[in-house]
């Protein structure tokens with residue numbers, strides 16, 4: 001019965017959890033222990049950090065609230081005293097611009113504070129020049145050019161506390177209150193760096209010629225570091241400020257679009273956004289198939305027939321009901337659902353193809369444009385600008401025709417190729433519109449690209465595929481632990497390379513959990529081959545703690561926030577270092593300790609393990625772990641072969657080849673005879689279904705051009 005006890009632990013919501021048996025267990029993400037969301041707070045030599053002196057609210061982590069990990073952070077859940085406190089705080093803080101300026105930190109204080117939080121802000125823009133030189137000159141010349149043209153570093157005002165959003169940056173009172181209700185106490189590094197830049201660039205970049213009017217932003221910050229709040233709060237606030245200035249009350253106009261790679265992430269952002277817009281009148285909507293938005297047609301130069309078509313006014317309740325239904329999926333309602341005219345959307349959250357389909361629907365000679373959009377946000381920008389989605393994403397980007405458009409790009413991983421693409425695209429857009437290009441600022445938290453510093457990493461070699469299965473079963477046992485480190489405890493995520501393998505692994509493990517503990521209902525598989533309703537239901541159950549082991553593909557690798565997930569198991573090696581970072585980053589969110597990422601590898605994976613091993617080594621280095629204690633010893637790093645460019649590309653696109661076909665593609669503990677018998681039982685219909693699914697997966701996309709699995 002031990003397994004029941006162990007698995008039940010993951011679902012407890014109280015900080016005084018029933019976890020027992022060692023301090024490591026007490027620190028699990030699901031246990032609700034206090035945490036500090038700031039990953040980096042190095043000492044600044046010879047200077048006490050100003051925020052420690054000035055901001056009592058910021059003295060924490062001791063006073064951080066206990067977190068109810070799986071529950072939505074709803075205002076209604078907060079105690080009345082806390083609500084009143086939040087309200088008082090935000091009212092008290094109102095102040096005019098002059099006062100705000102007086103509160104700004106000196107340039108040196110900014111520099112010190114940014115440095116102590118490992119925040120690096122640079123002005124991009126000259127890179128294209130560097131690249132041209134790189135191609136045409138010899139190596140020596142390149143080095144010289146690079147040295148000379150290092151992008152200039154900036155020291156913008158960092159956000160020292162959330163209270164400052166109101167007192168210094170004049171954030172809308174409502175939004176400040178809503179943010180306060182979330183229970184956050186200190187801004188994370190990415191919030192420190194980005195929010196002033198996006199809310200009040202004139203203050204944050206005071207004195208920086210040409211930047212005060214506003215910037216485009218490329219932000220690279222670790223997984224789970226609060227990027228969603230970083231882009232949503234400024235976006236909401238900018239809409240409110242502009243409407244207040246122009247005395248536009250009670251209107252709805254599509255002003256901001258957030259593009260994300262998966263529908264799970266879209267729903268999640270709608271949910272987070274809805275907490276922030278309560279009482280503001282702003283509507284955040286998730287894009288759905290058949291939804292019609294207000295748009296202009298580019299070719300005929302006037303509104304097309306379906307533009308601005310008003311439907312009878314809906315009551316707030318009706319609209320809210322519709323949004324709630326999104327999570328349930330459209331399938332339930334059948335295909336007869338009519339396309340709907342949306343007249344009330346201020347912020348749209350969408351996957352690329354859904355919106356592009358709308359923009360390109362209708363006559364082939366017309367293309368719809370969205371001139372009212374002033375904020376275009378690419379969350380998980382590197383994947384959205386990867387060749388897989390690039391055309392779709394750029395299609396939307398091109399349709400946002402406002403000369404005031406502000407762009408921001410967010411991810412935990414951003415290759416230099418993406419930076420170059422963004423820089424070039426911004427320049428060509430400015431040229432074609434005949435406008436001055438906004439400056440592009442890059443903000444990096446920690447070291448660019450490569451780390452998940454606040455979790456434990458383990459690389460485990462098994463002699464065969466069967467060994468991995470045994471290993472996973474071992475991990476499901478209550479007494480097991482990995483080496484001498486903390487055990488992997490449910491709830492956790494298991495990543496496989498393909499949809500087939502996810503399904504097969506679920507089949508294989510479903511009787512491993514005793515009936516008394518919920519049996520097979522505790523294990524589920526989620527992938528892009530499932531209908532919307534099933535995906536939404538699984539997500540809901542996992543968040544509610546009803547599912548303990550969720551087997552999935554890379555469809556859940558990015559952005560999805562399961563605060564109480566204790567660990568990630570890479571049953572199959574990820575296809576790139578970025579894929580490892582994003583998968584591993586599903587645990588240890590908001591600085592929570594005790595998260596663990598385990599990666600199994602077999603001899604088939606050896607050519608590709610070095611990328612993962614490097615990320616682990618870098619993560620541990622950033623976390624301050626001495627090299628001799630690293631879980632990837634130097635001898636292993638030295639011994640692992642380097643991966644050639646071509647192989648890396650192939651792996652990224654297709655995964656480990658042998659796992660797509662043949663014996664090692666199967667996950668099973670059954671004998672060959674049993675497997676053949678089972679195989680013969682499968683009918684032709686089943687076979688054709690499977691082929692369709694594989695076709696969708698082959699190009700890395702699931703249905704609707706969504707992020708589906710392999711690739712990164």
Ligand SMILES: Nc1ncnc2c1ncn2[C@@H]1O[C@H](COP(=O)(O)OP(=O)(O)OP(=O)(O)O)[C@@H](O)[C@H]1O
Nearest residue numbers: 037184186187188223224225226227228559561590
């Ligand atoms: N200042 C804060 N203090 C504590 N928790 C926070 C803070 N800001 C955000 N969070 C919480 O941190 C978690 C992760 O936030 P979010 O999903 O925005 O991360 P992310 O940076 O977008 O991660 P990813 O790169 O994986 O998409 C969320 O549960 C969010 O509620």
